[in-house]
Amino acid sequence: AAELHWCYKVQVEPSNYTCLGPDKWGGNCQKSRQSPIDIVTSKVQVNKSLGPFSFSGYNEKLEWTVQNSGHSVVMLPTTTDGTEVAIAGGGLPARYQVTQFHLHWSRLMDAGSEHSINGEHFAMELHIVHQKEEGTSGNQNDAQDSGDDTAVLAFLVKPGPKVNDGFRPLVEALSKIPRPEMNTTIGGISLLDFLPNEEKLRHYFRYLGSLTTPTCDETVIWTVFEEPIELHRDQILEFSDKLYYDEKQRQNMTDNVRPAQDQGQRTVYKS
Ligand SMILES: Nc1nc(-c2ccc(Cl)c(S(N)(=O)=O)c2)cs1
Numbered sequence: 268a269a270e271l272h273w274c275y276k277v278q279v280e281p282s283n284y285t286c287l288g289p290d291k292w293g294g295n296c297q298k299s300r301q302s303p304i305d306i307v308t309s310k311v312q313v314n315k316s317l318g319p320f321s322f323s324g325y326n327e328k329l330e331w332t333v334q335n336s337g338h339s340v341v342m343l344p345t346t347t348d349g350t351e352v353a354i355a356g357g358g359l360p361a362r363y364q365v366t367q368f369h370l371h372w373s374r375l376m377d378a379g380s381e382h383s384i385n386g387e388h389f390a391m392e393l394h395i396v397h398q399k400e401e402g403t404s405g406n407q408n409d410a411q412d413s414g415d416d417t418a419v420l421a422f423l424v425k426p427g428p429k430v431n432d433g434f435r436p437l438v439e440a441l442s443k444i445p446r447p448e449m450n451t452t453i454g455g456i457s458l459l460d461f462l463p464n465e466e467k468l469r470h471y472f473r474y475l476g477s478l479t480t481p482t483c484d485e486t487v488i489w490t491v492f493e494e495p496i497e498l499h500r501d502q503i504l505e506f507s508d509k510l511y512y513d514e515k516q517r518q519n520m521t522d523n524v525r526p527a528q529d530q531g532q533r534t535v536y537k538s
Pocket residue numbers: 336338339341369394396417419477478479480487
């Protein structure tokens with residue numbers, strides 16, 4: 268089965284078993300520091316050193332490439348003038364630069380997030396992926412495998428009564444990229460357009476884990492914010508209705524959610 272590509276559980280049968288579901292993913296995916304996890308709030312440890320984040324460039328109106336990656340919709344910043352979009356603080360050991368953001372979702376409003384809180388899943392989960400900025404030491408290469416080379420900010424999404432205006436450009440772009448490898452661009456958008464107000468971002472969970480997609484590298488310092496993002500139900504359903512996993516547009520892209528992994532000996536901290 269080595270040559271089979273990885274996929275989500277929902278794709279295994281419709282693809283006639285020509286892809287590997289989560290229990291068969293290779294790489295580091297069967298190791299013991301994996302993501303996502305269920306966050307049991309009664310067992311988290313308050314860590315007072317988990318202070319506020321400082322977001323730089325998050326308010327910059329940028330142009331983004333919007334891509335159907337075959338597993339998610341991925342937004343890549345096309346910053347040309349080198350404006351850095353980065354985070355620091357929040358108990359992170361360094362400054363981390365944004366590389367992309369993407370989402371996970373379902374048609375079921377309680378099954379589309381990867382992380383869950385006390386067993387409760389949300390409608391979607393937004394991941395902003397950052398890479399660690401190495402100092403002048405230039406030891407980029409060997410630092411690549413350090414346990415905290417990647418920082419992902421995770422936001423849970425729930426259905427609300429109002430249309431979320433910040434998401435309109437992304438939702439409207441989805442119908443342009445139905446098939447894998449298709450791209451489009453949207454301009455004049457800042458990351459803050461997608462997020463809850465900054466003053467609501469002081470409360471978050473923190474733990475060490477992995478990419479939730481193969482090769483599941485155990486290099487991620489996870490932040491899961493308590494404050495959810497609210498989207499109208501119709502906006503959430505657009506992702507499953509307009510995007511496809513396959514060239515033939517037979518398999519709607521939905522339930523791109525990895526099952527919860529064992530927490531093992533890890534502690535989840537709380538700001
Ligand atoms: N093209 C795609 N890339 C990803 C991806 C890449 C890096 C990361 Cl860190 C992640 S995740 N879910 O762990 O945040 C997902 C998904 S789909």
